[in-house]
Amino acid sequence: MKYQDIAKEKFERLKSKEDVLILSVESSCDETSIALVKNGREVLSNIVSTQIEIHKQFGGVVPEVASRNHIKNISGVLKEALAAAGKTLQDVDAVAVTYGAGLVGALLVGVNFAKTLAYCLKVPLIAVSHVHGHIGANYISHAELKPPFLCLMVSGGHTAIVDVQDYCKFNLLGSTVDDSVGECFDKVARVLGLSYPGGPNIDRLAKLGENKVQFNYKPPLKDSLNFSFSGLKTAVVNFVHNKEQKGEGFSKEDVACSFQELVTEELVGKTMRACAEFGHKKLVVAGGVGANSRLREGLKENCEKNGVELFLPALKFCTDNAAMIGSIAYYYILSGIGLADLKLTAKPTVAI
Ligand code: KG4
Ligand code: ZN
Numbered sequence: 001m002k003y004q005d006i007a008k009e010k011f012e013r014l015k016s017k018e019d020v021l022i023l024s025v026e027s028s029c030d031e032t033s034i035a036l037v038k039n040g041r042e043v044l045s046n047i048v049s050t051q052i053e054i055h056k057q058f059g060g061v062v063p064e065v066a067s068r069n070h071i072k073n074i075s076g077v078l079k080e081a082l083a084a085a086g087k088t089l090q091d092v093d094a095v096a097v098t099y100g101a102g103l104v105g106a107l108l109v110g111v112n113f114a115k116t117l118a119y120c121l122k123v124p125l126i127a128v129s130h131v132h133g134h135i136g137a138n139y140i141s142h143a144e145l146k147p148p149f150l151c152l153m154v155s156g157g158h159t160a161i162v163d164v165q166d167y168c169k170f171n172l173l174g175s176t177v178d179d180s181v182g183e184c185f186d187k188v189a190r191v192l193g194l195s196y197p198g199g200p201n202i203d204r205l206a207k208l209g210e211n212k213v214q215f216n217y218k219p220p221l222k223d224s225l226n227f228s229f230s231g232l233k234t235a236v237v238n239f240v241h242n243k244e245q246k247g248e249g250f251s252k253e254d255v256a257c258s259f260q261e262l263v264t265e266e267l268v269g270k271t272m273r274a275c276a277e278f279g280h281k282k283l284v285v286a287g288g289v290g291a292n293s294r295l296r297e298g299l300k301e302n303c304e305k306n307g308v309e310l311f312l313p314a315l316k317f318c319t320d321n322a323a324m325i326g327s328i329a330y331y332y333i334l335s336g337i338g339l340a341d342l343k344l345t346a347k348p349t350v351a352i
Contacts, residue, residue: 003119003122003342004341004342006122007118007122007123007124007125007339007341008124008339010093010094010122010123010124011094011124011333011339014093014094014124014333015333015334015336017093019038019039020038020039020040020093020094020330020333021036021037021038021044021087021091021092021093022036022037022038022040022092022093022094022095022096022126022326022329022330023035023036023081023089023092023094023095023096023117023326024036024037024095024096024097024128024322024323024325024326024329025074025095025096025097025098025110025113025114025117025322025325026097026098026110026130026133026320026321026322026324026325027070027074027098027102027106027107027109027110027113028098028100028101028102028103028106028107028110028130028320029061029066029102029103029106029156029320030050030051030052030054030055030061030066030069030106031048031049031050031051031319031320031321032048032049032051032069032070032073032074032077032109032110033046033047033048033049033077033320033321033322033323034047034074034077034078034080034081034322035047035081035321035322035323035325035326036081036082036085036087036092036326037140037323037326037327037329037330039330040136040139040326040327040328040329040330040331041139041140041143041327041330043140043323043326043327044084044085044086044087045080045081045082045083045084045085046081046316046321046322046323047077047080047081047084047322048320048321048322049073049076049077051065051066051069052196052197054069055196056195056196058196059190059195059196060186060190060196061103061196063103063104063105063106064105066103066105066106067103067105067106067108067109070106070109070110071109074109074110074113078113078117081322089117089121090121092117092121092123093123093124094118094123094124094125094126094329094333095114095117095118095121095123095124095125095126096114096125096126096127096128096325096326096329096332096338097110097111097113097114097115097125097126097127097128097325097344098110098128098129098130098133098325099111099127099128099129099340099344099345099346099347099350100129100130100346100347100348100349100350101129101130101131101157101158101347101348101349101350102130102157102346102348103348104346104347104348107346107347108345108346111344111345111346115342115344119342124333124339125339125340125341125342125344126329126332126333126338126339126340127338127340127344128325128328128329128332128338129350129352130157130320130325130350131153131155131157131158131160131286131350131352132168132170132328132332133324133325133327133328134153134155134158134286134287134324135151135153135162135164135170135284135286135328136324136325136326136327136328136329136331137286137313137317137318137321137323137324137327138284138285138286138311138313138317139327139328139331140313140314140317140323140324140327141311141312141313141314141317142311145282145284145311147164147165147166147167147169148163148164148165148166148280148282149164149280149282149283149284149311150162150163150164150173150271150274150275150278150280150282150283150284151163151164151283151284151285151286152267152271152283152284152285152286152290152299153286153287153352154180154181154182154267154285154286154287154288154289154290154292154295155180155182155286155287155288155289156180156182156183156186156197156287156288156289157180157182158175158176158180158287158352159175159176159180159181159182159227159229159267159289160172160173160174160175160176160352161173161174161175161225161270161271161274162352163274163278163280164284166335167328167331167334167335168331168332168335168337170352172352173225173274173278174224174225174226174227174270174274175226175227175352176226176227176228176229177221177226177227177228178228178229178230179228179229179230179233180229181227181229181263181267181289182199182287182288182289183229183233184229184230184232184233184263185198185199185202185263185289185292186198186199187233187237188202188233188236188237188255188256188259189201189202191236191237191240191241192205192240192252192255192256193252197288199288199289199291199292200291202256202259202260203260203291203292203293203294205252205253205256205257206253206256206257206259206260206294207257207293208253208257209251209252209253209254209255209256209257209258210253210254210257210258211254211257211258211261212254212258213239213250213251213254213255213257213258213259214258215232215235215236215238215239215258215259215262216235216238216239217231217232217235217262218231219262219265219266225270225273225274227266227267227270229263229266232259232262232263232266236255236259239255240255260292260294260295261294263295264292264294264295264298265298267295267298268295268298268299268302271283271299272302272303272306272308275306275308276306280308281307281308281309282308282309282311283299283303283308283309283310283311284311285299285310285311285312285313285318286313286318287318288318288319288320289318290312290313290318291315291318291319296312299312
């Protein structure tokens, strides 16, 4: 029997198998990660090998360097993940992998590694969207969470409001028309002289400042659920350059705090409006910027006020990791989607 026929037969059987152990692989940006996840909710291991220290010297992720380091790290990460879970490759029921969105070279390392594993083990290969994975992070952090709910997706690659109607049924209500909010954090951090990745550094600095800087900026797209962050980014960059050119001092802490406050207002305002318009009483946050302390606080305050139940992923599951891919892959299997063949390749963008 050919691999693809075996995989198809096993994929069908997994839908009714009592326990499903998924080995998941994530390499879309600068984290090489492999996890073992049982039944979509129980993380047996989740090894994340980060390249932050390598990319810091360049001020951001260098795609070619990221790919090379994924190649260097991935076998060791697999060994560690299996050892930490106390499992062998023979225990694995399916291999899941992020095939997009992300850096193509980086993704290809994970995709080819996963294909090889699935083929050798004769188990199904599941192609997972990175964005769906970020939503899946919440199923790990909240055992009781089930769709439907509204999701605020805030990462380095995406900023969106998604109506999650079922585990694998997503309706995009709004998204950024230019920069993602993560890109905006990283750019503002750079202009303030903070190192990569900028988001966590802005978060830390903002705690020491006050919300008193007036940028030349008016929030755009007021009546829409879409976002635009390029205007805010430019306003902060212009403010800083202007001060520097005039030789005037300014407080970086206050700039970080005022910028973060505007981002929070924009994200919280539109998200709460979407909850009301679409009748959602459950809100889920996904993606790296979901680790931002002010955003988490702003969402908590507003959800309480409006009687919306808020679900925030644990901080370690906000940023890229393979456990979130293994979680959503389980629901792909139950929904009968995602089965890939050995022609699977990487995609720089994937529709929600
Ligand atoms: O979801 P993620 O790990 O990767 C993508 O899928 O893009 O998100 C990375 C982004 C980066 O822009 C990083 O600066 C931002 O998440 N980030 C934060 C915080 N932690 C990570 N932004 C603001 N505050 C944070 N605490
Ligand atoms: Zn991500």
